[in-house]
Amino acid sequence: MFLIRSAIVLSLLFSVASLLAQEENRREWNKAAKEKILAFQQGGKEAESLPFLEEYVKKNPSELMFRLYLARALFWRADLPLPEHSEDVFSRMEKIKAIRENYLRSAGIFEEALGHLSKIAPRDPDLGKWLFLWAMTEWYAGREDRAIQLFKKAFKQDFRLNQANFNIAAIYESLGQIADSKIYYGTYLKNEKELKEEE
Numbered sequence: 001m002f003l004i005r006s007a008i009v010l011s012l013l014f015s016v017a018s019l020l021a022q023e024e025n026r027r028e029w030n031k032a033a034k035e036k037i038l039a040f041q042q043g044g045k046e047a048e049s050l051p052f053l054e055e056y057v058k059k060n061p062s063e064l065m066f067r068l069y070l071a072r073a074l075f076w077r078a079d080l081p082l083p084e085h086s087e088d089v090f091s092r093m094e095k096i097k098a099i100r101e102n103y104l105r106s107a108g109i110f111e112e113a114l115g116h117l118s119k120i121a122p123r124d125p126d127l128g129k130w131l132f133l134w135a136m137t138e139w140y141a142g143r144e145d146r147a148i149q150l151f152k153k154a155f156k157q158d159f160r161l162n163q164a165n166f167n168i169a170a171i172y173e174s175l176g177q178i179a180d181s182k183i184y185y186g187t188y189l190k191n192e193k194e195l196k197e198e199e
Contacts, residue, residue: 030060036052037049053066053073054070064120071133072106074109080095117130131154132163144171147171151165151171160195165184
């Protein structure tokens with residue numbers, strides 16, 4: 001009886017030790033991955049951090065800022081092949097589809113993460129910049145209506161993001177809505193003048 005109890009206790013101790021070792025390895029991996037990701041992010045190499053971000057976010061889905069970094073890295077990625085005129089139509093369409101799906105994935109991550117961030121920290125000074133990037137992904141994904149609304153939110157959040165008005169004007173112009181386009185080009189020029197006067 002004593003031997004059975006001893007075996008059970010040893011087995012439990014071994015299991016606990018194993019779990020503690022796994023947790024320690026996880027912490028070390030997270031720390032190393034964070035350092036590598038942040039080095040890429042601060043060095044302006046967001047797209048290069050993509051493989052590390054994918055794995056990190058998979059293991060730590062509650063890390064809001066790293067989800068935003070992932071969305072930004074997807075937006076900036078340059079490893080997807082671009083369609084060429086010399087290719088057949090099917091091949092070009094497949095490449096365009098892959099690029100669009102990448103932008104839609106980025107937009108989806110932005111939407112979810114910024115939904116949380118705007119509730120947790122509505123006065124976050126970077127919220128406008130993140131909204132601006134989300135708007136860009138929507139625009140590149142071909143969802144102009146959503147992009148316009150997000151550019152408006154970004155400018156409302158941070159008036160220094162006057163480029164949002166220019167982008168709205170460009171979208172309206174591409175849609176053939178010239179009157180709306182002129183309004184936003186005018187708003188952009190007026191705000192640029194005011195920003196220069198403030199400096």
